[in-house]
Amino acid sequence: MHEPVRWGILGAARIARTEVGPAIHAARGATLAALATTRPEAAAPFAALAPGLRVHAGYDALLADPQVDAVYIPLPNHLHVEWTLRAIDAGKHVLCEKPIALDAAQIDRLIAARDASGLVVAEAFMVTHHPQWALVRDLLAGGAIGALRHVDGCFTYNNTDPGNIRNRAETGGGGLRDIGVYPCLTTRFVTGAEPERLRADLQLAGGVDTFARVWADFPDFTMAFYCGMRQARRQHMLFHGTDGVIALSAPFNARVYGDTRVHWTGADGIAHSRRFNGIDQYALMIEGFGAAVRGAAAFNCPLEFSRGNQAMIDAVFAAANGAAR
Numbered sequence: 001m002h003e004p005v006r007w008g009i010l011g012a013a014r015i016a017r018t019e020v021g022p023a024i025h026a027a028r029g030a031t032l033a034a035l036a037t038t039r040p041e042a043a044a045p046f047a048a049l050a051p052g053l054r055v056h057a058g059y060d061a062l063l064a065d066p067q068v069d070a071v072y073i074p075l076p077n078h079l080h081v082e083w084t085l086r087a088i089d090a091g092k093h094v095l096c097e098k099p100i101a102l103d104a105a106q107i108d109r110l111i112a113a114r115d116a117s118g119l120v121v122a123e124a125f126m127v128t129h130h131p132q133w134a135l136v137r138d139l140l141a142g143g144a145i146g147a148l149r150h151v152d153g154c155f156t157y158n159n160t161d162p163g164n165i166r167n168r169a170e171t172g173g174g175g176l177r178d179i180g181v182y183p184c185l186t187t188r189f190v191t192g193a194e195p196e197r198l199r200a201d202l203q204l205a206g207g208v209d210t211f212a213r214v215w216a217d218f219p220d221f222t223m224a225f226y227c228g229m230r231q232a233r234r235q236h237m238l239f240h241g242t243d244g245v246i247a248l249s250a251p252f253n254a255r256v257y258g259d260t261r262v263h264w265t266g267a268d269g270i271a272h273s274r275r276f277n278g279i280d281q282y283a284l285m286i287e288g289f290g291a292a293v294r295g296a297a298a299f300n301c302p303l304e305f306s307r308g309n310q311a312m313i314d315a316v317f318a319a320a321n322g323a324a325r
Contacts, residue, residue: 005093005290006069008034008062010083012042013074015097020072020124023282025049029290036062059083063090070293072124073097076165077172081106084121088113093120093293095285099177100306104314107307114303120292122299123306127182128189129288130254130281132262135274136239136246137190144266146243148191153183153225153237155252162206166229169207176202176212176313180227182252183214184312186237188305193218195312200320203228214316233257243267254281 007024009016012035024032032050036059037043043055056062063071063086070093073083081101087094100123101107114121127133140148157179165171166178188194195216203211211228237251244266250257260276292299 002029002294004029004031005293006031006033006067007286008036008056008065008068008071008092009046010036010059010062010071010073010087011075012037012039012046013097016072016074017042017045019126019282020074020286021046021049023280023286024072026280027283027286027290029294030286034062034065034068060086063087063092069093070095070120070289077102077177078170081110084110085113088117088119088121091117091119093289095122095124095289097124098181099123099172099310099313100303101310102172102177104307104311107303107310111303111307120289120299121303122289122292122301123303124285125181125185125301125306126281126285127186127252127254128301129284130276130279132248132251132254132260132274132276133186133189135262136186136248139246139262139264140190140239140241144244144264145239145241145246146267148221148239148241150221150240151183151187151223151225151238152240153187153223153251154227155179155182155235156226156228156231157233158231159229167206167208167210174208174210175227175229176209176316178229179252180212180214180225180316181309181313183223183225183227183237185309186251187218187223188308188312190239191218191221193220194308195223195315198312198315198319200316202317202320212316212320216312255279 034054035046036056047053071087073096084096166173197217199215201213202209213226216223237248239246246264250260254260263273291297
């Protein structure tokens with residue numbers, strides 16, 4: 001029987017409070033041991049989950065805690081690389097919120113630091129751990145809809161708060177880095193393919209992209225998606241093949257967005273549907289990370305895969321350069 005991975009969280013961000021903190025508490029082989037925050041009121045929800053929680057007043061103090069094995073970093077985007085490197089230097093395994101970096105070259109630094117340390121360092125893309133995406137990958141590989149020809153996707157919400165970090169250029173905000181990463185990531189995850197050519201159109205406000213339309217050409221199929229921070233909440237992914245279609249009703253925020261269902265129809269014309277309600281993809285991510293820490297299994301979203309996704313986002317920004325308005 002392995003000892004549980006003892007987790008510390010750098011900062012009391014909302015996603016740590018509502019999703020990842022509870023996931024650490026719920027996951028097998030994990031325990032929430034420490035939190036770094038200067039606000040006692042922010043620590044209260046975490047302490048309610050883990051009564052023995054140690055609360056540190058600074059991030060460095062948490063990294064120096066010998067009773068912490070791994071850290072989760074939910075800080076603003078522009079701080080991710082710095083604190084991931086600091087955590088590695090402190091000898092901690094690291095799971096960092098997306099985007100782990102603001103460009104692909106920064107991930108090269110993280111890969112080098114990971115390799116030199118022997119630690120597990122990864123980006124917290126919870127979707128790769130949800131069984132609905134394993135099903136889609138298997139359906140595509142098995143030819144359930146024939147040859148894939150096109151992918152459609154969208155991810156939107158409405159956030160007009162000027163103080164929110166997603167609306168601030170200096171904190172690495174913008175819709176592409178926050179939600180546009182998901183259509184890119186999941187398409188690459190289930191197909192194993194990388195885009196060869198990209199076109200994009202961005203709408204900007206305050207120096208961040210509030211709406212993006214992206215067209216991508218992969219070797220054997222095309223893709224189109226949009227993402228935005230000024231529309232009603234919506235998310236959808238569709239894979240269109242020569243013989244059928246696969247559609248996901250809650251592809252990214254499974255469990256909290258609504259009915260989580262994969263629906264597909266193949267050449268036989270029979271409609272198939274599989275529901276995945278009640279599955280905590282964050283807890284599965286924590287369990288997968290723990291297995292990697294123990295050497296029992298490879299983490300299914302390594303930094304090399306994250307680098308490919310960041311390269312795609314970098315290419316979207318480059319393709320839209322001069323076309324943004």
